[in-house]
Amino acid sequence: MATIQDVAKKAGLSRTTVSRVINEHPYVTEEKKRLVTQAMQELNYVPNSSARRLRRQQTETIAVYVPRITNPFFSHLVEVMEKEAAKKGYQLILCQTRYKKEQERNFLELLKTKQVDGLILTSIENDWSEFEPYLSFGPIVVCNEYSDSAQVPSVYLNQIEGSYLGTKHLIDQGYTKIGYCTGNHKSSRVSKDRKIGFLQALDEAGIMMKEEWFFYNAYSVQDGFAAFKKLSELDDKPQAVFTGSDEVAAGIAKAAFDAGWRVPEDLAIIGFDNQPLAALMDLTTVEQPIDTIAKQAMNLMVEAIQAKKPLSRKEVILPFQLIKRSST
Amino acid sequence: MATIQDVAKKAGLSRTTVSRVINEHPYVTEEKKRLVTQAMQELNYVPNSSARRLRRQQTETIAVYVPRITNPFFSHLVEVMEKEAAKKGYQLILCQTRYKKEQERNFLELLKTKQVDGLILTSIENDWSEFEPYLSFGPIVVCNEYSDSAQVPSVYLNQIEGSYLGTKHLIDQGYTKIGYCTGNHKSSRVSKDRKIGFLQALDEAGIMMKEEWFFYNAYSVQDGFAAFKKLSELDDKPQAVFTGSDEVAAGIAKAAFDAGWRVPEDLAIIGFDNQPLAALMDLTTVEQPIDTIAKQAMNLMVEAIQAKKPLSRKEVILPFQLIKRSST
DNA sequence: CGAATTCATGAAATCGTTTTCATAATCAGA
DNA sequence: TCTGATTATGAAAACGATTTCATGAATTCG
Numbered sequence: 001m002a003t004i005q006d007v008a009k010k011a012g013l014s015r016t017t018v019s020r021v022i023n024e025h026p027y028v029t030e031e032k033k034r035l036v037t038q039a040m041q042e043l044n045y046v047p048n049s050s051a052r053r054l055r056r057q058q059t060e061t062i063a064v065y066v067p068r069i070t071n072p073f074f075s076h077l078v079e080v081m082e083k084e085a086a087k088k089g090y091q092l093i094l095c096q097t098r099y100k101k102e103q104e105r106n107f108l109e110l111l112k113t114k115q116v117d118g119l120i121l122t123s124i125e126n127d128w129s130e131f132e133p134y135l136s137f138g139p140i141v142v143c144n145e146y147s148d149s150a151q152v153p154s155v156y157l158n159q160i161e162g163s164y165l166g167t168k169h170l171i172d173q174g175y176t177k178i179g180y181c182t183g184n185h186k187s188s189r190v191s192k193d194r195k196i197g198f199l200q201a202l203d204e205a206g207i208m209m210k211e212e213w214f215f216y217n218a219y220s221v222q223d224g225f226a227a228f229k230k231l232s233e234l235d236d237k238p239q240a241v242f243t244g245s246d247e248v249a250a251g252i253a254k255a256a257f258d259a260g261w262r263v264p265e266d267l268a269i270i271g272f273d274n275q276p277l278a279a280l281m282d283l284t285t286v287e288q289p290i291d292t293i294a295k296q297a298m299n300l301m302v303e304a305i306q307a308k309k310p311l312s313r314k315e316v317i318l319p320f321q322l323i324k325r326s327s328t
Numbered sequence: 329m330a331t332i333q334d335v336a337k338k339a340g341l342s343r344t345t346v347s348r349v350i351n352e353h354p355y356v357t358e359e360k361k362r363l364v365t366q367a368m369q370e371l372n373y374v375p376n377s378s379a380r381r382l383r384r385q386q387t388e389t390i391a392v393y394v395p396r397i398t399n400p401f402f403s404h405l406v407e408v409m410e411k412e413a414a415k416k417g418y419q420l421i422l423c424q425t426r427y428k429k430e431q432e433r434n435f436l437e438l439l440k441t442k443q444v445d446g447l448i449l450t451s452i453e454n455d456w457s458e459f460e461p462y463l464s465f466g467p468i469v470v471c472n473e474y475s476d477s478a479q480v481p482s483v484y485l486n487q488i489e490g491s492y493l494g495t496k497h498l499i500d501q502g503y504t505k506i507g508y509c510t511g512n513h514k515s516s517r518v519s520k521d522r523k524i525g526f527l528q529a530l531d532e533a534g535i536m537m538k539e540e541w542f543f544y545n546a547y548s549v550q551d552g553f554a555a556f557k558k559l560s561e562l563d564d565k566p567q568a569v570f571t572g573s574d575e576v577a578a579g580i581a582k583a584a585f586d587a588g589w590r591v592p593e594d595l596a597i598i599g600f601d602n603q604p605l606a607a608l609m610d611l612t613t614v615e616q617p618i619d620t621i622a623k624q625a626m627n628l629m630v631e632a633i634q635a636k637k638p639l640s641r642k643e644v645i646l647p648f649q650l651i652k653r654s655s656t
Numbered sequence: 657c658g659a660a661t662t663c664a665t666g667a668a669a670t671c672g673t674t675t676t677c678a679t680a681a682t683c684a685g686a
Numbered sequence: 687t688c689t690g691a692t693t694a695t696g697a698a699a700a701c702g703a704t705t706t707c708a709t710g711a712a713t714t715c716g
Contacts, residue, residue: 003672014696019674027694049441050381051672054701059378061421068407075403079396082424091443092422093389096410110419113377221604247604254608276549276575277605280582331702342666347704355664379702382671662713669706675699682693 002043011039022047053114062301063093063116065107067123071219072275073245073290077122077144080294088302090117101125111137117305120297121145124188139304139311143297146189146315153304153314155297157288159190162320163197166270166286167242171205173328175240175268178202181215181227181252182244191244198242213238224251231267232259240268240328246278246285253281253327268328274321284328287321330371339367350375390629391421391444393435395451400603401573401618405450405472408622416630418445429453439465445633448625449473452516467632467639471625474517474643481632481642483625485616487518490648491525494598494614495570499533501656503568503596506530509543509555509580510572519572526570541566552579559595560587568596568656574606574613581609581655596656602649612656615649 004022008015013032020028021036028036039045053059064081066074082092093116097104104125110116111134118139121131128147131140135152142154170178180198184191202209212234215227224247231237231252243249249271256267263269271278274287296316304311332350336343341360348356349364356364367373381387392409394402410420421444425432432453438444439462446467449459456475459468463480470482498506508526512519530537540562543555552575559565559580571577577599584595591597599606602615624644632639 004674005672015673016675016696017694020695023674027692029694032694046437046440048382048672049443050378050385050387051701052674053378054376054382054703055672055674057378057701069397069410070400070403070407072398072400072403075398078422079398079424082397082422086424091438094406094410094420094422096407096414109374112374115377115419221608250608277608280549280578280605281608332704333702343703344666344705345664348665351704355662357664360664376702379671380704382673383702383704385671658716660713660715662711664711665709667706667708670704671702674701676697677699678695678697680693680695682691684691685689686687 001048002045004045004047006043007036007039007045010043011035057114058305059115059117060089061091061093061116062298062305063095063107063110063119065095065097065104065119065121065123067097067099069094069096072247072277073273073288074122076275076290077294080291081120081298084295084298085302088298090302097123097125099123099125105130108134111140114138118301120301139301141297141301141304141311143293144190148189151313152311153300153316155293155300155316155318157293157318157320159193160197160200162272162286162288163194163242164201165197165320165322166272167198167201169284169322169324170240170242170268170270170328171201171207173240173264173268176207177213177236177238177240178207178209179213179215179231179238179241180209181218181224181241181248183217183219194244210236212236218244218248218251221247221251221254224248224253225255228252228255228259232256232261238267240264240270242270244272246271246273246275246281246283249283249285249327250277250281253283263327270328274323278323278325282326284325285323287323289318289321292318329376330373332373332375334371335364335367335373338371339363385442386633387443387445388417389419389421389444390626390633391423391435391438391447393423393425393432393447393449393451395425395427397422397424400575400605401601401616402450404603404618405622408619409448409626412623412626413630416626418630425451425453427451427453433458436462439468446629448629467629469625469629469632469639471621472518476517479641480639481628481644483621483628483644483646485621485646485648487521488525488528490600490614490616491522491570492529493525493648493650494600495526495529497612497650497652498568498570498596498598498656499529499535501568501592501596504533504535505541505564505566505568506535506537507541507543507559507566507569508537509546509552509569509576511545511547522572538564540564546572546576546579549575549579549582552576552581553583556580556583556587560584560589566595568592568598570598572600574599574601574603574609574611577611577613577655578605578609581611592654592656598656602651606651606653610654612653613651615651617646617649620646 008018095107120141122144124145128149140152146154146156218227249269271283271285274285278285332343336346423435448469450472452473456477468480474482474484546555577597599611599613602613606613
């Protein structure tokens with residue numbers, strides 16, 4: 001491997017001048033520039049990134065936390081972020097937390113040991129106080145999730161509004177017995193807010209909710225199957241069900257279909273996210289503008305890194321959209 | 329930020345000794361070890377990874393090439409790889425080539441500039457000769473794809489066998505007019521082999537194929553819609569269709585359903601991959617053992633990095649499995 | 657008991673850049 | 687023509703670790 005020293009020697013110049021050419025600094029004559037470029041080519045030279053990182057004290061790399069990359073919502077988010085980052089000369093390190101607190105904490109070392117310039121969190125398992133101390137090592141941007149105590153920028157959607165929108169739609173269609181089927185409702189702020197919006201819509205319409213119509217811990221298609229089973233065994237069954245994701249909605253729809261139910265006549269179903277799956281299964285769903293969230297979050301991050309000063313709290317709240325299909 | 333020097337001073341020892349403690353080298357008394365650990369804690373010290381990378385000449389990072397992370401097949405692959413890599417202390421850098429030759433070549437700089445220790449390719453757009461020269465910078469492992477000229481390990485499936493398996497199944501079910509709907513059939517070896525296996529099965533059964541029953545450039549659900557449209561407008565329609573992915577199969581199934589066709593009576597459909605989507609749509613499909621491919625590829629890579637010697641050609645060929653559902 | 661190992665530690669070299677500082681040469685303005 | 691700014695270049699310091707080499711102390715062996 002040729003080093004900058006070799007290039008310098010070959011070109012009959014100093015390391016400094018070579019470095020200047022590489023980094024496009026001013027004050028190098030065309031003549032020398034040519035000499036250096038030629039030497040670099042002949043030696044097949046490329047600057048060593050570890051050395052550059054050390055000297056520059058920056059890595060041009062950003063860590064992105066997701067629970068699991070196979071979740072279409074997150075893979076979509078990551079796809080757009082990677083594209084955006086590459087455009088600006090940054091790379092992405094993928095961190096799958098697997099919904100585990102410990103796993104999430106482990107990855108924090110990346111920032112501390114200066115392996116990345118910053119962190120984007122798309123889901124949060126730990127309390128914010130776990131992240132707080134790491135802010136001194138580099139910027140953190142929250143995306144999709146949010147936390148009241150986090151003193152960093154957050155790009156997110158008002159989930160209260162989103163679930164309100166979906167629930168209101170069900171109510172407008174005339175359903176009065178509405179089930180609720182989502183993931184965890186305790187830890188994540190997203191889940192909490194979704195529930196608030198749901199209840200708010202019911203409340204405004206003066207509709208009652210039964211405890212047995214709540215189904216929790218539903219994330220996947222499989223979970224949707226299970227939820228339908230429970231639902232179908234109730235004496236007093238809901239006429240419609242609000243879900244936290246298109247996968248769950250699809251699972252319920254499939255199970256209902258297999259059981260000979262008609263959708264939406266016997267059971268109306270509304271999904272969340274507007275994934276390709278939703279179109280495929282003709283599911284009404286609440287769309288989140290994933291592209292925009294991802295881009296905004298990445299832009300904030302790159303800005304923060306380049307400005308080299310800590311980010312302050314800032315909220316970017318984007319709107320939802322209802323996609324009406326035949327499942328409601 | 330505290331450096332190793334600060335720790336050394338605080339502990340009243342040399343950098344060398346501190347480094348020994350960090351890296352768990354022998355020949356340090358318990359007494360000093362304790363001193364160092366304490367100093368590290370008090371100063372909240374963590375070793376700077378850039379410096380370590382520079383000195384050690386390795387990055388503990390692996391680049392993974394995928395076309396798009398939103399493609400469930402690849403996101404599944406990456407999920408498993410990341411898990412496996414993390415277990416061994418490596419990180420993953422995500423490189424989306426977007427099926428573009430140029431994009432793919434761009435990412436090669438990562439290896440050249442020593443930003444990663446090695447490359448795993450899960451899809452190949454360029455000719456192998458483009459990769460060849462980069463082998464001197466670090467190991468490359470091919471996964472899922474394969475190339476005859478590549479002098480590196482490849483973990484893959486015999487796609488001839490896979491499509492043969494699926495096609496044979498259709499034939500066994502009694503279909504004699506079989507359509508073929510996949511992605512590109514020219515550039516990628518995977519596609520080429522799939523076609524060979526398909527034709528082989530037909531040939532063995534003495535079944536004829538019509539030119540108009542080939543549908544190419546089908547990757548997504550949308551493409552499936554389009555393919556069905558073309559298919560349904562034919563005078564002589566196939567009774568069954570072999571597809572290159574579950575998404576395409578799902579698209580065809582959905583379009584067929586919307587057009588009032590019954591599956592499999594009016595049109596039998598077979599998918600590829602056995603994604604959750606296939607279960608949801610009740611699609612018969614050819615399963616690829618993604619977990620195994622991913623793990624094996626990652627293990628080979630880590631081995632190569634740690635052995636520090638170039639990898640030689642080696643083939644790991646894994647078996648397919650037919651998942652029978654109601655679409656055939 | 658002396659010689660040969662093994663253990664324990666530190667000084668200094670090293671990894672390959674970028675950046676600071678010094679200096680010389682050129683240029684512009686009065 | 688002299689002065690001060692601007693342009694062009696290189697020597698050396700810095701980034702923060704690991705590794706090599708040297709050295710003395712402790713231990714083992716014949």
